[in-house]
Amino acid sequence: MALDRYFNAFEAQTPDFVARIWLGDTYAGSHTYEGYxxxxxxxxIPMSYLMDTATGGTQNLILDKEGPGRLYYRLGLKYAPTNFNLEPLDMGFVVMREYxxxxxxxxxxxxxxxxWHIKAGARVRIRITMVADNRRYHxxxxxxxxxxLEIINPALAVSGDVPQDPNDTNYRYGWWWWGTWYQxxxxxxxxxxxxxxxxWDGVYTYTYVARATTPGTFVVPPAKVEEMYSPEVFGRSGNDWVVVED
Structure with missing residues (x-):
């Protein structure tokens, strides 16, 4: 009943509008919405166009709605870095990784x-520290x-026991929460x-144990934290180089 009343109030106007998009002075498209x-x-829009200096560099993205009803929209970028050496990035989370x-x-x-240099055959604890400056969801x-490296999964009978983390704080986050922060x-x-x-906002850690099984030099992509349904809220560590040595 409450959701029905909310819908009838928030969506009182039946959608009947045209949405249009411009990037700078360039018309990018439109779409007509009729009814719920x-x-x-x-x-x-191709990344090559966004990065083309001939188009004037930074441009305004303009959205226009003509007609009654609510317009819901999302703006996002999908891209791949051209450089393996990535710096940490804070877009809502601070993320750090240590071996x-x-x-x-x-x-x-x-x-x-x-x-990072790791002896072949050795067990390694990977520690991820993240800082959330606001309450985050999903x-x-x-x-x-x-x-x-290969993860040692304590849930598998063949993996054996995983040693206790010496920096374990009994999984306490504030006075209101005991246990792991993750579900x-x-x-x-x-x-x-x-x-x-x-x-909740605060500082959190996540650890797991792996074994160095294969000698060599490896580049490790950043650890990343994000809100799954608002992926623009995210953070990452830098990438790492790991050498497994005999």
Missing amino acids: STERHETK EAVDDADDVYRDEDGV VALVDPLPAG HQNMRDERAEAFTTLL
Whole structure:
């Protein structure tokens, strides 16, 4: 009943409008909406056009609606970086990643160039620290694994026990919350994932353990945290270089 009253008040006007888009002085498209519908219309503008200095560099994106009814829209970018050396980025989350030795302090170290060195066969604890400056909803953390490491999944009988994190704070976040901040996690072949429907502002950590199995030099994409249904709210660590050594 409450949702019905809300809908009748918020959506009192039946949609009957035309939506138009301009990028700078260039007309990018339009679409007509008639009646209530879950219909979606998408207009794609090539990144090459956005980056073309001949078009004048930075341009205004203009949306116009003519007619009654509510227009819901989303603006987003899909792109791939051209450089492997990515700096951390804060667009709502601060994200940091570290690799720690589990059994012997000499198994893992970071040199003066920022490259991580891991002894082959050693167990490694990967620690992700993230800072949320506001309450966030439907949060996903994804941490890609270096190709030379394999996750030790404690849920599998063949994996054995995972050692206790010496920096474990009994999973306390404020006075109101005990337990892990995440509600679900996945241990996959090439990445670890953690999810929660609600994340209060604060500092959080996520750790898991892997074993260095394959010698070599590997580039590791950044760890990333985002709101799944508002992906423009996100953050990432920088990328890392990992050397697994005999």
